[in-house]
Amino acid sequence: MAVRLLLVVAVVLAGCTGTSIPSAEPAAEEPVVTATVAPITDLVRQVLGDRGELHGLVPDGVDSHTYEPRPSDAQMLGQADLFVANGLFLEEPTLRLAEANLPAGSATVTLADETISRDEWAFDFSFPAEQGVPNPHLWLDVRHAMAYVELIRDGLAEVDPAGGDVYIDNASRYLSQLEQLDAAIGQAIDTIPGENRKLVTYHDSWPYFGRRYDIAVVAAVQPSDFAEPSAREVRTIIDQVRDEQVPAVFGSEVFPTEVVRVIAEEAGATYVEELSDDELPGAPGDPEHSYVGMMVANVRTMVTNLGGDPAALDAVTPS
Numbered sequence: 042m043a044v045r046l047l048l049v050v051a052v053v054l055a056g057c058t059g060t061s062i063p064s065a066e067p068a069a070e071e072p073v074v075t076a077t078v079a080p081i082t083d084l085v086r087q088v089l090g091d092r093g094e095l096h097g098l099v100p101d102g103v104d105s106h107t108y109e110p111r112p113s114d115a116q117m118l119g120q121a122d123l124f125v126a127n128g129l130f131l132e133e134p135t136l137r138l139a140e141a142n143l144p145a146g147s148a149t150v151t152l153a154d155e156t157i158s159r160d161e162w163a164f165d166f167s168f169p170a171e172q173g174v175p176n177p178h179l180w181l182d183v184r185h186a187m188a189y190v191e192l193i194r195d196g197l198a199e200v201d202p203a204g205g206d207v208y209i210d211n212a213s214r215y216l217s218q219l220e221q222l223d224a225a226i227g228q229a230i231d232t233i234p235g236e237n238r239k240l241v242t243y244h245d246s247w248p249y250f251g252r253r254y255d256i257a258v259v260a261a262v263q264p265s266d267f268a269e270p271s272a273r274e275v276r277t278i279i280d281q282v283r284d285e286q287v288p289a290v291f292g293s294e295v296f297p298t299e300v301v302r303v304i305a306e307e308a309g310a311t312y313v314e315e316l317s318d319d320e321l322p323g324a325p326g327d328p329e330h331s332y333v334g335m336m337v338a339n340v341r342t343m344v345t346n347l348g349g350d351p352a353a354l355d356a357v358t359p360s
């Protein structure tokens with residue numbers, strides 16, 4: 042709101058004196074933006090550029106599904122002009138904290154809620170329909186991430202109209218990069234032989250990705266309460282991996298567990314340490330420490346271990 046008030050004052054002043062606003066006036070206040078998980082924070086960073094101030098709440102490598110916000114998060118939210126979350130029940134405690142702490146006149150965007158309709162919600166292994174909480178991992182489908190970018194652009198322009206053109210420029214440049222990423226992922230996945238095009242992962246983050254890029258999600262190991270699976274559940278998945286001749290099973294960066302290694306060994310599949318839905322590779326400031334870098338690393342790992350050729354991804358350079 043601070044932004045809007047400043048603009049109103051400026052316009053009123055200009056009206057009184059009958060002159061245009063002198064260009065020497067200090068720039069209108071730039072926005073403070075708070076986002077939740079690292080990939081979404083990076084999408085905001087790409088659109089925001091060097092305007093304003095950005096805070097990501099969920100620290101790298103922390104489980105976003107059970108994240109309990111800290112007192113410092115309340116403080117961050119208390120200064121935010123825009124709060125950007127995934128939604129689809131991923132960050133309920135943080136959303137409640139935001140409701141209590143966001144200043145009057147600020148805006149909230151819950152990206153997934155505005156990207157797909159209820160009939161597109163995915164329910165599956167760790168997000169069963171009977172519990173009513175859909176799988177929230179939309180951003181692993183690059184087309185959905187592109188919709189997120191458009192929502193972020195519009196949200197930023199709403200709280201900071203003076204930056205509107207900057208956000209349009211930044212978003213359009215970034216959207217072309219994402220379009221290229223989307224195409225490269227499709228090409229790389231297409232090189233996986235049909236009989237190998239099957240995903241078994243620990244963390245259940247790939248249903249929207251699977252729909253988009255035509256790769257079947259055969260099973261996810263993690264139960265819906267995010268505890269370890271029972272011996273019987275593990276047995277069932279081992280049989281499934283063996284019966285369907287799934288070449289590789291993938292762990293998760295955020296949920297270290299021995300279970301995936303056991304499943305792979307017993308079923309005669311390759312154990313691959315990790316795919317990432319939350320954690321960005323590299324260190325802050327590295328080009329690959331980004332949403333694009335994370336997707337390239339994921340798909341490279343996937344394609345290589347399922348017998349395909351990831352060369353199409355070489356064309357995508359994270360920036």
Ligand SMILES: [Zn+2]
Binds near residue numbers: 105106244246319
């Ligand atoms: Zn996740």
